[in-house]
Amino acid sequence: xxxxxxxxxxxxxxxxxxxxxxxxxxxxxxxxxxxxxxxxxxxxxxxxxxxxxxxxxxxxxxxxxxxxxxxxxxxxxxxxxxxxxxxxxxxxxxxxxxxxxxxxxxxxxxxxxxxxxxxxxxxxxxxxxxxxxxxxxxxxxxxxxxxxxxxxxxxxxxxxxxxxxxxxxxxxxxxxxxxxxxxxxxxxxxxxxxxxxxxxxxxxxxxxxxxxxxxxxxxxxxxxxxxxxxxxxxxxxxxxxxxxxxxxxxxxxxxxxxxxxxxxxxxxxxxxxxx
Ligand SMILES: [Zn+2]
Numbered sequence: 618x619x620x621x622x623x624x625x626x627x628x629x630x631x632x633x634x635x636x637x638x639x640x641x642x643x644x645x646x647x648x649x650x651x652x653x654x655x656x657x658x659x660x661x662x663x664x665x666x667x668x669x670x671x672x673x674x675x676x677x678x679x680x681x682x683x684x685x686x687x688x689x690x691x692x693x694x695x696x697x698x699x700x701x702x703x704x705x706x707x708x709x710x711x712x713x714x715x716x717x718x719x720x721x722x723x724x725x726x727x728x729x730x731x732x733x734x735x736x737x738x739x740x741x742x743x744x745x746x747x748x749x750x751x752x753x754x755x756x757x758x759x760x761x762x763x764x765x766x767x768x769x770x771x772x773x774x775x776x777x778x779x780x781x782x783x784x785x786x787x788x789x790x791x792x793x794x795x796x797x798x799x800x801x802x803x804x805x806x807x808x809x810x811x812x813x814x815x816x817x818x819x820x821x822x823x824x825x826x827x828x829x830x831x832x833x834x835x836x837x838x839x840x841x842x843x844x845x846x847x848x849x850x851x852x853x854x855x856x857x858x859x860x861x862x863x864x865x866x867x868x869x870x871x872x873x874x875x876x877x878x879x880x881x882x883x884x885x886x887x888x889x890x891x892x
Contacts, residue, residue: 650701650851651823651887653708690816696807696824697887700851705882708853709874710735710825711866712763712801715742715749716859722867723858724752730874732884733757735823737801740765740785742859747792754793759886762786762800762820767860770802775810782814798889799823821889825855831866832857840869841876848877853887 700708709727714720715738727734736753738760743750753760764770764781773781782800790796800820802811807822815822827847829840844854856866877884 650699651697651821651889653700653702653704653706653851653885653887690819690821692809692813692816693822694809694812696802696805696812696822698824699826699853700885700887702851705850705880706885707848707851707877707882708735708887709856709870709884710737710761710801710823710853711856711858712737712860713742713767713857714738714859715746715753716863717746717749719863719867720746720749720753720858723870724749724756724758726867726870726874727758728756730878730884732874732878733759733886734884735759735761735799735886736858737761737763737799738785738789739763739767739859740781740788743785743788743792750789750792754795759799760789760793760795760797761823762789762797762815762818764800764803767803769804769806770811771806771808773810775814778810779814779817782818782820786818786820799887801825823853823887826852827854829854829856829866829869831863831869832861834862834865837865837868837872840865841873844869844873845876848880848882 700706709732711720711723711734714736720736723734733756736758738750738753750760762782762785765784766781768781770778770781786796797820799822800815800818801823805824807824812822826849827843829843831840840856847854856870857863858866874884
């Protein structure tokens with residue numbers, strides 16, 4: 618991506634920041650949907666004015682005193698499951714990466730059709746694949762936080778949850794220049810601690826609407842069918858670009874993405890406005 622295009626994407630993210638101002642005092646009603654971002658490049662990467670110092674690793678003794686920024690995010694009781702729209706807009710999300718074996722193929726297809734998606738990355742994967750993380754950001758995709766080691770957060774102490782998530786915020790910001798605005802708990806396992814830590818670190822929790830079950834390697838056709846059958850306005854699709862053999866996920870995208878576009882869907886990323 619050219620510097621110019623990168624600057625455009627950053628500019629769009631800053632527009633997102635302006636849009637979210639004044640909305641942060643809204644109550645976080647559970648189960649509410651996110652608003653779609655159209656055009657798709659307007660990622661919410663900079664949706665909150667969060668300085669790195671708000672999530673830098675702090676001494677263990679500091680964990681009990683969360684940063685109380687004015688207008689901080691409300692602590693939700695449920696993750697966001699879908700976008701709030703009646704338009705034919707759909708979100709594609711890819712978890713557990715980046716992985717040099719599969720992420721490049723997904724990025725190539727998304728680039729070919731000029732659409733933006735969400736990548737919920739793990740810190741330990743990002744650490745070894747920073748070029749791929751930068752490539753995601755340069756292409757205008759939204760990078761979300763999926764913890765450092767992909768643990769079952771509901772079995773962990775609050776300080777351990779914070780360590781997993783905060784470290785991952787840090788590597789995303791250090792590598793791409795933007796902190797993540799979204800996070801997704803591994804295995805979809807959320808609890809009060811997880812929601813609270815995410816909110817403290819300036820991120821909204823996003824789950825999914827349609828699970829392709831691609832992690833079970835059910836066959837490319839099965840993944841395509843899951844997207845085809847699940848497609849509806851505001852749907853968030855879950856797939857994976859790492860964590861096992863994801864060649865079926867890469868191949869399926871090459872079929873279902875043009876199908877979605879041909880049937881009138883726009884593939885977009887959510888923005889945090891009014892969530
Ligand atoms: Zn995962």
